[in-house]
Amino acid sequence: MKNNKLITAPYKGTTDTYPEDMIVRNYIFDIWSRVAKRFGYEEYDTPMIETAELFRVKSGNELSNQLYNFTDKGGREIALRPEMTPSLARMIAAKKNELQLPIRWFNIGKFYRYEKPQRGRRREFFQLNIDILGVDGIEAELEMIQYVMAVMDEFNAPKKTFELRINNRYLLDYLFNNILKVSEDLIPKLARAIDNFPKMELKDFKEYLIEIGLTKQQGDKVLDFLGWDLSKLETIRKESKGANQLLELFKKIKELSISNVVFNPSIMRGLDYYTGIVIEMFDIGGSENPRAMFGGGRYDDLLAIFGEDKLPAFGLGWGDIITIDYLTTYNLLPNIKTNTAVYVTLMDEKLLKETTCVVQELRKNDINTLMCLEPIKLKKQLKEANRKSIKWVIFIGDEEIKQDKIKLKDMNTGESVIITVAESIQKIKSIL
Secondary structure (H helix, E strand, O other): OOOOOOOOOOOOOOOOOOHHHHHHHHHHHHHHHHHHHHOOOEEOOOOOEEEHHHHHHHHOHHHHHOOEEEEOOOOOEEEEOOOOHHHHHHHHHHOOOOOOOOEEEEEEEEEEOOOOOEOOEOOEEEEEEEEEEOOOOOHHHHHHHHHHHHHHHHOOOOHHHEEEEEEEHHHHHHHHHHHHOOOOOOHHHHHHHHHHHHHOOHHHHHHHHHHOOOOHHHHHHHHHHOOOOHHHHHHOOOOOHHHHHHHHHHHHHHHOOOOOEEEOOOOOOOOOOOOOEEEEEEEOOOOOOOOOOEEEEEOOOHHHHHOOOOOOEEEEEEEHHHHHHHHHHOOOOOOOOOOOOEEEOOOOHHHHHHHHHHHHHHHHOOOOEEEOOOOOOHHHHHHHHHHOOOOEEEEOOHHHHHOOOEEEEEOOOOOEEEEOHHHHHHHHHOOO
16 A cells, blocks of 8 residues: 655645744734734634535635635535624524623634635635624724724834725615616626725726726726725715715724724625725735735624614724734734743752742742753853843852852843842743
């Protein structure tokens, strides 16, 4: 029988996460989580698998085609979750009468989509989902925008490198129904065209509009719409719910002096359940990261798929992959190679007890401590500490034990001191 060796590469579109990568991931997750809690949001989670129908009902054809779906041993068709919003809606519908509004929840979880792996996109990814439910007015959108800006501040993101773009699905309905007067079957094609407008050459875009069934006159109206600014919205404020909502939102954004936010009529969002304001954020500092860093919007009607009354809701999904790409592009990731603060050497096997007691005391005081477990050459121990970029190294020899002290060395400066364990704890914690 032929001996086929298993491959060591992960499944296409997924990645192995080594310890140094975990530091980066946890840095991002920590900021997302800390800022969410600062805003009063609570963390939740859902199963990794759901019925496939849940994601087909309202998410649109594109996402349905990307499902990792299969039939389980009980004959049920299930899917790995490709996004969180339908699962969140299911949770809310299940206990709607027990939950106090407004609901502010967030989740950082793993998701799967069967799509072409490329820069900024993989088949397996982590995503922050943060939502506010039960607030009918644009105050919900305003709070989410403030959350985004607070996160970007925590990332130390230069203002010139990012832009939050906002549109409204009701405004797009005004384009489709009032300006163009197109048939229902043409709207999905036109929506995809508008979504792709920023990525296309103008000549190609015009030709594409004709190909999908628009007249030249209608195509010119689409191009005119894509050049609208807020002043144009003022002229249709009474006719368009979307224009009115956008104007009210930007008025409040201006009052709060929030920068890096613009109206952009090409922002579409691909999911079918969005009902009002939709948002996306882009890297505008260069061309390395053309994909949206995140997207979101209002989805007031989603609970209706469970037979429940409408519940106003707004949320966004922020992926880890494009975020890492963005932070790497602008050198915004911290130069952290380890979370270990102290390396404790083992000078002699007979000193194992005394050394272990010191290590236990450090750990009791919440100091991350790595202990050498066998008395190898000191040079090798120091090399290991340097490789891991550990700042402090402790030496415990016969002389230190006689004095009931330890030798503490700062690996960055090379300075060493003979002090008690209690003094070393105080010194280390003052810098952590």
